Amino acid sequence: MKYKIIIPAVLVVALGASAIFWLQSTSLSEKNRPEDVNVSLETPSIQVPVIEQATNAGDAEISRVSKNDLGDTPEAIDSTKNDLQALSVQEKVSELVSEYFLLSNKPLKKDDREEIIVSLANDPDTVEFFETVYSSGITEESELAGQQAEIRVLGVMVLEQVQKDGDEEPILRAIRGVNSRLLDQDKTKGIxxxxxxxxxxxxxxxxxxxxxxxxxxxxxxxxxxxxxxxxxxxxxxxxxxxxxxxxxxxxxxxxxxxxxxxxxxxx
Structure with missing residues (x-):
């Protein structure tokens, strides 16, 4: 009878100890769980400023793209035309002469070269400028002195285009101008x-x-x-x-x- 009483008591103690251990383990796991949740929740918020900075940097980079980077897009062509309209006649000629001779080494750019010639021939101010180049010459003090050879070569093509379009007077005035300079003993190289x-x-x-x-x-x-x-x-x-x-x-x-x-x- 004595042994029957002791056995249930031992069982009660063992069960109680197991319950206490289980409660402590649950408590510890609950303490650790909020920290893990907070880390995962805070991660997206940390990334937001980085994304905004990248976007701003991209906008800044786009604003620094030059016209040359745009290639032959309609936007680039329109931008170039607007820029040329704002230039003086000499500046316009200088820029288009440089562009023409850069394209001269590119056989597939023939249409672009012809477009430059036509655009110059359709501008009365540039036509008059080329006439003056032949009748008066380009002085060494001129800003265009470094391009004078190229300008004279291109000028022949521009005045010829004007003649093809129905007006031969500009090229005739240029011929008479050169003849007059030669009669006056002008020794300009290439005249x-x-x-x-x-x-x-x-x-x-x-x-x-x-x-x-x-x-x-x-x-x-x-x-x-x-x-x-x-x-x-x-x-x-x-x-x-x-x-x-x-x-x-x-x-x-x-x-x-x-x-x-x-x-x-x-x-």
């Missing part, structure tokens, strides 16, 4: 070639009428020339691809060379 290139461009687009009425057509260039050789070379270069040599050589001898030689001897 003789300016005469040749201008006459070549004009005669290439006028060869039929020149052959039909040589006296009146040639008279448009002025009665005298400061360099007969380059004047004749200009006709030769401009008309060779259009006129057979059997016709061209007699024309040069009988009309160009003889006319200007006679005028030179009479002065």
């Amino acid at each position: 003789n070639l300016d005469l040749r290139d201008l006459v070549s461009a004009w005669s290439s687009n006028r060869y039929e009428r020149i052959l039909q009425n040589p006296t009146d057509e040639i008279a448009k260039l002025g009665s005298q020339t400061g360099d007969l050789d380059e004047l004749a070379n200009g006709f030769l270069a401009g008309m060779t691809s259009h006129v057979p040599k059997e016709t061209l050589w007699p024309f040069l001898r009988d009309h160009v060379i003889s006319l200007y030689s006679a005028n030179q001897n009479n002065t």
Whole structure:
């Protein structure tokens, strides 16, 4: 009977100890759980300022993108046109001359080069500027002195485009201007070639009428020339691809060379 009483008592003590242990374990786990929850909840809020900073940095970077980075998009083209409109004639010519010769090494950019020529030919101020380049020259003190060779090369193409569009007077005034400078003993380097290139461009687009009425057509260039050789070379270069040599050589001898030689001897 004594042993029957002791056994239940031992069971009660063991069960009580187990309950106490379970309660302590639960309490400890509950204490740790809030800290884990707080970390996971705070993590997104920490990232928000970083995201905002990245967005602001991106906006700042976009604002620093240059026109060249935009490529050939419509926005870039419109921006370039607006910028050019705000420039002076000399600044506009300088910028487009640089652009033209940068594109000259890119065969696939032929249309872009032609667009530059057409845009300059359609601007009366730039056409007048190129006329002045040939009639007066570019001084060494000019801001364009470093580009004078390129400007004179491009000027021939611009004035030729004006002639193709129906107005030959600008290129004729340029030819007469160069002739006048040569007669005044202007020794500017390349001026003789300016005469040749201008006459070549004009005669290439006028060869039929020149052959039909040589006296009146040639008279448009002025009665005298400061360099007969380059004047004749200009006709030769401009008309060779259009006129057979059997016709061209007699024309040069009988009309160009003889006319200007006679005028030179009479002065």
